[in-house]
Amino acid sequence: MKMFKNSIALIAVLGLAVTACGDDGGGTSTDEPSATTAEQGDTTAETTDEATAEATDEATDEATAEPIKLMTVTTLNANGPTYENIAITANLAADFINSNGGINGRLIEVEVCDEQFDPAIAAGCARQAVESGAVSVVGSFTYFAEAIVPVIAESDITWFGFCCSITPSELSNPYSFPLGNQPMYAVGEVKRAVEDGCENINAVIVDGGEAVFRPPMENAMKAYGREFGQVVLTPAVSQDFSADVARATNGADCVVTVMSETPYLTWNTAWAQAETDVKLYGIQGNLNAISAKGAEEATDGSIIAGMYPDIMTAPWDDYRAALDAAGIDQEANDFNSLGGMGTWAGYMAFAQIASGIEGEVTAQSFFEAANNTSNLDLGGMVPVLDFTQEWTDGIPGYNRLFNRSVVFSQLENGKVVPLDNEFVDVSDLALGVPQD
Structure with a gap:
């Protein structure tokens, strides 16, 4: 794999270089070596032995080195x-x-900390990261990052490579390095709905997401000279969304939605029962094959705005191979998702940046390296990102949102199918810049 340095290959190259230098000593035309030749031979042998010993020591050091936590x-x-x-x-x-x-x-050593949907336990994860000497907290998702990011930042530990910025610290703390575009994919829903010819658009936002998602979504509508017919705020957990579906579809030809997978399950059941012809727009990893199960016909053709290209595309070849090799049941969990692809991308990004560090990889050296990364290229998992340029002229408080591009897919017979693999920048829409 090109992004990592192979120590064995490096040692082999060093060995060839030493051998080439050793061949330059030269001898005399007599059968018996002269004193000069013998001395040169001794010197060459000593040099070769020293180089071999150094290479062996290096290999031993690497084999016994403490893992990167x-x-x-x-x-x-x-x-x-x-x-x-x-x-x-x-x-x-x-x-x-x-x-x-x-x-x-x-080697790297991973600890997965289960915060059990409890902010106090999430804070404990932060303390554990500090106490264990973690270099970074990578590819995570929690609703309680506000209990983590300020704590780990005091020890130069980065909150790195995660999909979803839903707290102020994730959007503004200098130790936060998101790869995902949240909340920009909600802006992408608006863009696609308008381009699809929707005339009357309503929005549905799950309780707790209004502060992050609503401003850029409404800005996007203003950019097109429009506004939502209504914005429906739904509970995160409900046994029946029938009343919410009725409100959302009232007077609308299209509905853009922001909720997680669990409420989508109940929502889609109510959507099917409503027998509406309103077009549904949703977000990647949440409006998916799992949440559409049982409502395949009702959700057919629904558009999904996302952060990452579909898992069946080329950027995820290694990820799919790893899942297959491990015999992972991909029906039980959605790996074509923000959580799945987001975590894989986060680790690949960490490895790419950390591999370029000269000297010891520590929390501080990784933070400095990440902070100076201007061309993070993950081969199409996300757009090429520049961590040196904050979004200072963007939405106030969203300055760490480096990725502001979306991709689109749709549901076909209950399955997610990519529409294209082109990243579309929605920065201007999120700011309400008028569109031609």
């Missing part, structure tokens, strides 16, 4: 949504990196 935080045991796909992917990504030489010869 990383942490991933998510919810695994709770009454609400859980994200086993994140934990599974974090461990698969670590195995993949280690099998390809690690980080400059050092």
Whole structure:
């Protein structure tokens, strides 16, 4: 894998270089070596022995070096949504990196911290990251990042490579390095709905998401000289969304929605029961094959705005291979998701940046390296990102939102199918810049 340095290959190259230098001593035309020739031979032998010893020591050091400790935080045991796909992917990504030489010869060691949907336990994860000497907290998702990011930042530990910015610290703290575009994919829904010819658009936002999602969505509508007919705020958990669906579809030909996978399950049931011909727009990893189950016909043709290209596309070849090799049940968890692909991308980004560090990889050296990364290229998992340029002329408080591009897919017979793999920048829409 090109992004990692293979220590064995490096040692082989050093050995060839030493041998070439050793051949330059030269001898005499007599059968018996002269004193000068003998001395040169001794010197060459000593030089070769020293170089071999150094290479052996280097290989031994790398083999016995302390692993680079990383942490991933998510919810695994709770009454609400859980994200086993994140934990599974974090461990698969670590195995993949280690099998390809690690980080400059050092292995990585991952601890998955289950915050159990509890802010106090999330704060405990932060303290554990500090106490264990974690270099970074990578590819995580939690609703309680506000209890984590300020704590780990005091020890130069980055909150790195995550999909979804839903707290102020994730959007503004200098130790926060998101790869995902949240909340821009909601802006993408508006863009696509308008381009699809929708005349009357209503919005549905799950409770708790209004502060982050509503301003840029309404700005996007203003950019087109429009406004939502109404904005429906729904509870995160409900046994029946029939009343909410009725409100959302009233007077609308299209509805843009922001909610997680669990409420989408109940929402789509109510959507099917309503027998509406209103077109549905949703967000990647949430409006998906799992949440559409049982409502395949009603959700057919629904548009999904996302952060990452579909898992079946080329950027995810290694990820799919890792899932297959591990025999992971991909029906039980959605890996074509923000949690799955987001965590894989986060680890690949960490490895790419950390592999370029000269000297020891520490929390501080990684923070400095990430902060100076201007061309993070993950081969199409996300757009090429520049961590040196904050979004200072963007929405106030969203300055760490480096990725502001979306991709689109749709539901066909209950399956997610990519529409294209082109990233579309929606920065201007999020700011309400008038569109031609």
